[in-house]
Ligand SMILES: NC(=O)c1ccc[n+]([C@@H]2O[C@H](COP(=O)([O-])OP(=O)(O)OC[C@H]3O[C@@H](n4cnc5c(N)ncnc54)[C@H](OP(=O)(O)O)[C@@H]3O)[C@@H](O)[C@H]2O)c1
């Protein structure tokens with residue numbers, strides 16, 4: 001599976017402010033680019049932290065892109081994926097509307113009533129991992145369901161886990177013209193952090209977009225040597 005991580009950060013590397021509410025960093029050109037990546041993907045993934053903070057739709061909004069997907073014989077919308085070990089996704093979350101298939105990846109530790117509530121709300125609940133969703137197991141379950149190209153939109157906890165597991169192929173970051181600050185504010189890659197065996201990136205492009213900069217990297221070396 002090809003995994004493309006895309007996010008927007010402030011000039012100081014933050015995904016949002018310390019209150020973790022949704023922060024508009026991208027401008028219209030960047031949001032259109034995000035829409036195009038979604039349209040080229042079989043599924044779009046986030047962590048449950050992003051669902052709780054942003055309540056995103058994760059759908060393609062441009063009608064031509066939706067029509068192109070249909071014309072190619074595929075589903076009009078990519079599937080949506082939530083990494084949600086304990087099945088905390090609210091049953092009224094926008095990702096559970098009927099706009100697209102939604103996979104909620106949970107761990108064995110997820111309470112059965114919560115799993116049932118998510119299934120009743122329309123989610124396809126997949127178990128991957130014991131206490132926490134195991135990224136490689138989760139991605140294998142998605143591959144079994146036809147996901148070859150996965151876009152990951154964040155947040156920082158999920159992005160770190162995917163790098164840690166050596167599962168990221170491409171990273172694009174839009175750096176917006178703002179400073180957010182806050183030692184507790186989410187960054188592009190949070191988690192435990194690396195102290196050695198840092199994932200190595202190869203720069204593919206630098207482009208001005210809106211009032212910011214788009215950086216494109218291929219992931220070359222990964223912690224597990226993948
Ligand atoms: N600017 C941007 O591009 C952008 C993009 C996305 C999000 N955001 C912002 O980022 C913030 C949310 O980021 P976040 O880091 O708090 O949340 P996140 O990465 O979206 O979700 C993290 C949660 O996912 C669950 N999870 C399940 N399996 C996991 C795994 N293998 N690895 C990591 N997490 C796993 C964990 O909770 P459980 O263990 O309980 O399941 C974890 O707490 C919000 O402020 C949002 O606005 C910004």
Ligand SMILES: Nc1nc(=O)c(N)c(NC[C@H](O)[C@H](O)[C@H](O)COP(=O)(O)O)[nH]1
Nearest residue numbers: 008023024025026054056057058059153
């Ligand atoms: N590219 C990008 N620029 C931003 O400034 C920002 N705040 C996000 N955040 C990513 C996160 O997943 C958001 O929740 C979705 O971008 C909202 O997606 P919808 O329009 O609801 O589908 N992403």
